[in-house]
Amino acid sequence: MSKLPEMVKITKITQENPYVKTFFLDTEIEAKPGQFVMLWLPEIDEKPFSISYIGKETGITVEEKGKFTKAMFGLKEGQKIGIRGPYGNGFTPKENSCIVAGGCGIAPLSTLAEKMNNSVLIMGTRTKDRLIFENRFPNANIVTDDGTVGKKGFTTDVLEEFLKKGNIKNVYTCGPEIMMKKVFEICEKHNIECQASLERFMKCGFGVCGQCEVGGVCVCKEGPVILSDKLRKMKDFGSHARLKSGKRVPISEYAKWRCV
Amino acid sequence: MSKLPEMVKITKITQENPYVKTFFLDTEIEAKPGQFVMLWLPEIDEKPFSISYIGKETGITVEEKGKFTKAMFGLKEGQKIGIRGPYGNGFTPKENSCIVAGGCGIAPLSTLAEKMNNSVLIMGTRTKDRLIFENRFPNANIVTDDGTVGKKGFTTDVLEEFLKKGNIKNVYTCGPEIMMKKVFEICEKHNIECQASLERFMKCGFGVCGQCEVGGVCVCKEGPVILSDKLRKMKDFGSHARLKSGKRVPISEYAKWRCV
Amino acid sequence: MNLETNLCGIKLKNPTILASGILGVSKSLLKNVIENGAGAVTIKSISYEPRDGHKNPTILEFDSGMINAVGYSNPGLHGALDEFTDLKDLNAPVFASVIGKEPEDFTKVIEGLGNLDFSAIEIPLSCPHTPGFGTLAGQDSPEKTLEITKAVVKAAKVPVFVKLSPNTKNIGEVAMAAEKGGASGITAVNTLGPGMIINIEAAKPVMGFKIGGLSGPAIKPIAVRCVYDVYGSVKIPIIGVGGITTGKDAIEMVMAGATAIGIGSGVNYRGNDVFTKICNEMKDWIEKNNYNSLEEIRGIVHE
Amino acid sequence: MNLETNLCGIKLKNPTILASGILGVSKSLLKNVIENGAGAVTIKSISYEPRDGHKNPTILEFDSGMINAVGYSNPGLHGALDEFTDLKDLNAPVFASVIGKEPEDFTKVIEGLGNLDFSAIEIPLSCPHTPGFGTLAGQDSPEKTLEITKAVVKAAKVPVFVKLSPNTKNIGEVAMAAEKGGASGITAVNTLGPGMIINIEAAKPVMGFKIGGLSGPAIKPIAVRCVYDVYGSVKIPIIGVGGITTGKDAIEMVMAGATAIGIGSGVNYRGNDVFTKICNEMKDWIEKNNYNSLEEIRGIVHE
Numbered sequence A, B: 001m002s003k004l005p006e007m008v009k010i011t012k013i014t015q016e017n018p019y020v021k022t023f024f025l026d027t028e029i030e031a032k033p034g035q036f037v038m039l040w041l042p043e044i045d046e047k048p049f050s051i052s053y054i055g056k057e058t059g060i061t062v063e064e065k066g067k068f069t070k071a072m073f074g075l076k077e078g079q080k081i082g083i084r085g086p087y088g089n090g091f092t093p094k095e096n097s098c099i100v101a102g103g104c105g106i107a108p109l110s111t112l113a114e115k116m117n118n119s120v121l122i123m124g125t126r127t128k129d130r131l132i133f134e135n136r137f138p139n140a141n142i143v144t145d146d147g148t149v150g151k152k153g154f155t156t157d158v159l160e161e162f163l164k165k166g167n168i169k170n171v172y173t174c175g176p177e178i179m180m181k182k183v184f185e186i187c188e189k190h191n192i193e194c195q196a197s198l199e200r201f202m203k204c205g206f207g208v209c210g211q212c213e214v215g216g217v218c219v220c221k222e223g224p225v226i227l228s229d230k231l232r233k234m235k236d237f238g239s240h241a242r243l244k245s246g247k248r249v250p251i252s253e254y255a256k257w258r259c260v
Numbered sequence C, D: 001m002n003l004e005t006n007l008c009g010i011k012l013k014n015p016t017i018l019a020s021g022i023l024g025v026s027k028s029l030l031k032n033v034i035e036n037g038a039g040a041v042t043i044k045s046i047s048y049e050p051r052d053g054h055k056n057p058t059i060l061e062f063d064s065g066m067i068n069a070v071g072y073s074n075p076g077l078h079g080a081l082d083e084f085t086d087l088k089d090l091n092a093p094v095f096a097s098v099i100g101k102e103p104e105d106f107t108k109v110i111e112g113l114g115n116l117d118f119s120a121i122e123i124p125l126s127c128p129h130t131p132g133f134g135t136l137a138g139q140d141s142p143e144k145t146l147e148i149t150k151a152v153v154k155a156a157k158v159p160v161f162v163k164l165s166p167n168t169k170n171i172g173e174v175a176m177a178a179e180k181g182g183a184s185g186i187t188a189v190n191t192l193g194p195g196m197i198i199n200i201e202a203a204k205p206v207m208g209f210k211i212g213g214l215s216g217p218a219i220k221p222i223a224v225r226c227v228y229d230v231y232g233s234v235k236i237p238i239i240g241v242g243g244i245t246t247g248k249d250a251i252e253m254v255m256a257g258a259t260a261i262g263i264g265s266g267v268n269y270r271g272n273d274v275f276t277k278i279c280n281e282m283k284d285w286i287e288k289n290n291y292n293s294l295e296e297i298r299g300i301v302h303e
C-alpha cells in the first residue's frame, strides 16, 4: 500500500450499536492483528484506527466521539475515504492466552481473538447498548459495569478469576488506559506477560515526529502493542499523555480533551 | 552499475601500439558487444568509450587524440577513473557474418568477434604501427593502406571479395564513418544486412539531450549500432554530424574538430 | 473522450508538450517526438551566437531525479535557421525557445526566426546554472521579467510564454509581471536549485560546471505548488512542467491549474513514447473517474 | 579512527546531530536517540506560547522524500521548562530550537530557558509552511536575519546557530548576515519548497495545510550545494542537514564544508539507530580511503 493516502470505496457500513459502526473498505491490507491505518477525510483531518477485519476487504470499527468520527458517520456506502498503512507492530500470538477488551478496545483485539480461538476472551463495556461483536464472539465472557448484560462488574475482576485457575500465560488488552493499567498490574502480580495496545494522539504514524511518545517509545512504531518489560519502565503509562501541542498532561485531562 | 560515475581502479594498462592503450578497470560490467561506457576524468571531461573486454575486469581501448585521451594516457596503474554505463544497444550476433573494422573501430567489434569465432574478420589500418589486437585475432584478414602489413588496400576491397564468395549474410562494421558508409553501400548492393556502430559527440549518453542525433535517432540510445533499415533513411550518415554546440556540419569538418 | 486542448489559440491534439532542452536539437528529432504522441514540441533554447555550453558531465541521473548543467549549448540563430525549416511539415505545433542576456538579445533572435513556422515563443528567464542568463542573472525578478517580456512581446508575431523558476521566492508575483508584460502564457517551471552532487571517491563535484538544475520526480511537489501559486495569480494559461512521468502526474498538474503539460525528464524514465503513454493514462483515469473533460478538473483544488 | 568533533567549542563524540522536529518532543526520546549514537540532539522548536500546529496530515512520505507541515506544534516555553529538566543526565549535548515572530519573541523564550542545560540555541529563520514564521514571514532576508540574530546572541548564554532556508536566493549572503549578527554557527538547511501533493481521486491537496516542506533524499543535492555556498561565504562552522541517510552522504556534506551533520528524515529511512549506522559507515569509508580524520576532507571540494 502507498505511503500517501489512497482513496478507497466504502463497500458496506454496519451499525454495531448506537455509537459504533464498522466501515468495510475496498482494499486488501496485509496486516497483523493489532496494526492500524491512518484514515483521511480530505479537508477535515486524519486519524489512526485499528483494523478490525483483515481480508479481501478491510474493516474499521469506529465509535462516534468528536469531529472526525462524526464526519465518518456521515459517510454513505459507495463514498470514498483516504487510507494509508498498515502501521505499528501488532500483537504476537501465543498459546494459553486471555484477551481483555474494554469497550471499543475489542476492535484491534478481534482479529487476534479469531486467530487464537482457544484463548479466553473477556469483553467489558459500561452498559448493554455499548457492547459490540457479541455475535462475532459467542463464547466471549461478557461483563458490564451495570450488569445489563453478562456479568456485573469490571473486566479486571473476571481476569483475576481466570488467572487464579492457573493455566493462562499471556494477557492481551486494549481499552481505556486506566483499565489497561489495572490489567497490567494484575499480570505483574501473577507474573504473567502482558501485551497492551496503547492509544496516543498521532501525526506521522511512522515514528518520525515523536508526538505519540510514551517513556521514550513511539507508540505508532514500537507500539501500539507494548509488552510488560517496556510497560514496567513507562512512568506515563496510565498516567500521562500528550495533547496536540505536545504538552504532557494527566491522562484524565487528555481523555477529556478527546471527549471520550 | 550506478547512473552516476563511480571511481574504479585501473588495474593494468597495455600499450597496443604507439597511439593506443588498453585500460583494464576493476569493475565487472554486464554488457553486450558494442555497448559503451562514459569515462569521467574529474575536472577534465567525460567521454564515451566502447568496451573492448567484457569480464571480471572491463577493458577500454583508447587512441590518443585530444585533451581527454591525452589526460588518460597520463594515468598510471592503481589510479582511479570515473565510469558509468553500459549504454547503447550493442550488436545482435548472427550466423554467417563478416566483421569489418577500421582502425580503433576494432574496439567495440572485438568482443563480438570473440563471441562469433566462426565469422570472417577484416581489420584495416593506415599503416603497420596503427594495427592493434593482431595477437588477439590471429585469423584476422589484415589490410593496410600502404601494405606495410597484410594486404595492401582498403577493408572494403577485402569485404567485396568475401561477399562474392556468397555465404555471408551479415556485416558488422565500425571505423571512420566514410569507410562505414562504403561498407553499407556494398552491403546494399549485395542485399546483405549491415550493422554499423556510429560515433557522435555525446553529452548524456542515455537519450535525453539529443546531442548525438542522426536522422531523428539518438546514437547513444537507439544506437550506437544502427541497422540497414535505419541507415538507409539517414541522410546524415557518412555526411553530417554535430559539433558540441549542436551545429550540424559536414562530417569532414566534424572530424577535423575532433582532431581525428 | 478526447484531450484536444486550446492553448491561447493554439490547437493541440493533446496537452502534452516536449519541454525545451530535451531531444529538441533537430527537426527530425521533433518529428520523432511528435510521432510518439506529443501535442506540441519545444526546441532547445537558441541564443543569437552559437554556444558550446559547459563541459561534461552535463546531464546525469541520480536516485530521485536528474541533474543538468548543459549551459545552453546551441548552434545560434543561424544554426537554427538551417535546422528548423518547413516546420509546417510536422503534425504538431512547434514552439521556439529563445534566450538572451539583455532584451535586445532576445529580440534579435526572435526577429531572425520570424519567417520560420513557430507557433509560439517561450522565453526561459529561469535557468539556474548558466552565468549571464536566468536566475544567475536575476532575470527572474518581477522587474526584469516585465522588461524582457515587454520587449519580446513587441518583437514576436506569435504568442509568448514566459518560463519561470521554482527557486524564485514569490513565483506568483513574477507571473503577474509576465502577464502585465503581455505574455500569453506561463511555463512553470524550469529546473530546481541549483544542486550539487559530490563524488566522494574523487573528492570533486561530479558536474562539469560543479552545480546543476534538478528535474524529474524529485521536483514534482514543488512544480505542482508553483503551478498552484501561478494559477492563483494570473488569468493567462499555464504549461505545467516538472517531474511529470505518468498520466496521474499530469492530472495532478491540471488540478493545480495547468492547461498543458510539459515533459522533459519523463523521456528518460519512460522512453520517447512517454507522450502517448501519458495521454492514454490520462484518458483512462478521466473515464474511470466519471469526468468528461480536462476543463472540469482544471484548477479544481482551488475550489 | 575517531569521529570526535569540536563544534564551536562544544565537544561531540561524533558529528551526527538529531535535526529539530524529529523525535525531539521529550527528554526520554532524546535519551533514546543518544543511545542510538547521536553526537548531539536538537529539540523540536519551541515558541513562547503553546501551539497546536496544522491539522493532519502533517507528515507524509512520498516517492523521493518526505513532506511536512507540522506548523510548529509545541507545548510553549512552560511546557519545555517541565520537559527538559536535568539535561546534564544525558550523555550528549542538547541544543534548544527556538522560534518567534519578532526578535522579542525569541529572546523571551531564550531567557526563559536560561537555567536549563542546553549547550546551544538554534534559531530556524527558514520554515516554509508556517504563517508568521520563517520564509513565509521574510525572516530569511539578510536584514531580518541580522536583526534577529543580534537580539538572540545578546540574550543567549550559549552558542547560537542560525538555521537557513534552501529556498533563499542567495544563501551565502544570509549566512554572512548571521555571522555578522554574532552567530557561532550556521545550520543549512531547513526543508525545501514548499511543495504540494494532490490526491487526484479526492481532488484535494493531501496535506492538512495544503503545502509542506520537502526533506529526505530528494533535497540532498540542494542541501549539499547550500553548504558549499555557505562554506564559501563565512568562517563559522556549518551543520549540514538535508537528505543525509548514509555515511557516504555524510562524507559528501563534510566535503562540501560541514563540520557536523544533521539527520532528520534519515530516522524514517533507516530507523532510530541511523546515527550509529552513519558513524560506522563514515569510519569505514575514511579508513578504506586512507584518510585519517574528518578535518582532512572538510571543504575539500573547494580546493
Ligand SMILES: Cc1cc2nc3c(=O)[nH]c(=O)nc-3n(C[C@H](O)[C@H](O)[C@H](O)COP(=O)(O)OP(=O)(O)OC[C@H]3O[C@@H](n4cnc5c(N)ncnc54)[C@H](O)[C@@H]3O)c2cc1C
Pocket (backbone or CB within 6 Å): A036, A045, A047, A048, A049, A050, A051, A060, A061, A062, A063, A064, A065, A066, A067, A068, A069, A070, A104, A107, A108, A198, A199, A200, A201, A202, A224, A244, A257, A258, A259
Ligand atoms: C493506534 C490507534 C488505534 C485506534 N483505533 C481506533 C478504533 O479502532 N476505533 C475507534 O473508534 N478509535 C480508534 N482510535 C482512536 C481514534 O483515532 C480517534 O482518536 C477517536 O476516534 C477520536 O474521535 P474523533 O477523532 O472523532 O474526535 P475529534 O473531534 O477529532 O476529537 C475531539 C478532540 O480530541 C482530539 N483527539 C482526537 N483524536 C485524538 C487522539 N487519538 N488522541 C488524542 N486526542 C485526540 C482532537 O484533536 C479534539 O481536540 C485509535 C487510536 C489509535 C492511536
Ligand SMILES: Cc1cc2nc3c(=O)[nH]c(=O)nc-3n(C[C@H](O)[C@H](O)[C@H](O)COP(=O)(O)OP(=O)(O)OC[C@H]3O[C@@H](n4cnc5c(N)ncnc54)[C@H](O)[C@@H]3O)c2cc1C
Pocket (backbone or CB within 6 Å): B036, B045, B047, B048, B049, B050, B051, B060, B061, B062, B063, B064, B065, B066, B067, B068, B069, B070, B104, B107, B108, B198, B199, B200, B201, B202, B224, B244, B257, B258, B259
Ligand atoms: C559510442 C562511442 C564509442 C567510442 N569508443 C571509443 C573507443 O573505444 N576508443 C577510442 O579511442 N575512442 C572512442 N570513442 C571516441 C571517444 O569518445 C573520443 O571522442 C575520442 O577519444 C576523442 O579524443 P579526445 O576526447 O581525447 O579529444 P578531445 O581533446 O576531447 O577532443 C578534441 C576536440 O574534439 C571534440 N571531441 C571530442 N570527442 C568528440 C566526439 N566524440 N565527437 C565530436 N567531437 C569530439 C572536443 O570537444 C574537442 O573540441 C567513442 C565514441 C563514441 C561515441
Ligand SMILES: Cc1cc2nc3c(=O)[nH]c(=O)nc-3n(C[C@H](O)[C@H](O)[C@H](O)COP(=O)(O)O)c2cc1C
Pocket (backbone or CB within 6 Å): B208, B209, C019, C020, C021, C022, C044, C045, C059, C066, C067, C068, C070, C072, C097, C124, C163, C189, C190, C191, C214, C215, C216, C217, C219, C241, C242, C243, C244, C262, C263, C264, C265, C266
Ligand atoms: C538536459 C536538460 C536540458 C534542459 N535545457 C533547457 C533549455 O535549454 N531551456 C529551457 O527552458 N529549459 C531547459 N531544461 C528544463 C526543462 O525544460 C524542464 O523545465 C525541467 O527539466 C523540468 O521538467 P522535467 O522534470 O519534466 O524534466 C532542461 C532540462 C534538462 C533535463
Ligand SMILES: Cc1cc2nc3c(=O)[nH]c(=O)nc-3n(C[C@H](O)[C@H](O)[C@H](O)COP(=O)(O)O)c2cc1C
Pocket (backbone or CB within 6 Å): A208, A209, D019, D020, D021, D022, D044, D045, D059, D066, D067, D068, D070, D072, D097, D124, D163, D189, D190, D191, D214, D215, D216, D217, D219, D241, D242, D243, D244, D262, D263, D264, D265, D266
Ligand atoms: C516532520 C518534520 C518536522 C520538522 N520540524 C522542524 C522544526 O520544528 N524546526 C526546525 O528547525 N526544523 C524542522 N524540520 C526540518 C528538519 O530539521 C531538517 O532541517 C529537514 O528535514 C532536512 O533534513 P532531513 O532531510 O534530514 O530531514 C522538520 C522536518 C520534518 C521532516
Ligand code: FES
Pocket (backbone or CB within 6 Å): A201, A202, A203, A204, A205, A206, A207, A208, A209, A210, A211, A212, A213, A218, A219, A220, A221
Ligand atoms: S505519530 Fe509521529 S512518531 Fe508516532
Ligand code: FES
Pocket (backbone or CB within 6 Å): B201, B202, B203, B204, B205, B206, B207, B208, B209, B210, B211, B212, B213, B218, B219, B220, B221
Ligand atoms: S548524448 Fe544525449 S541523447 Fe545521446
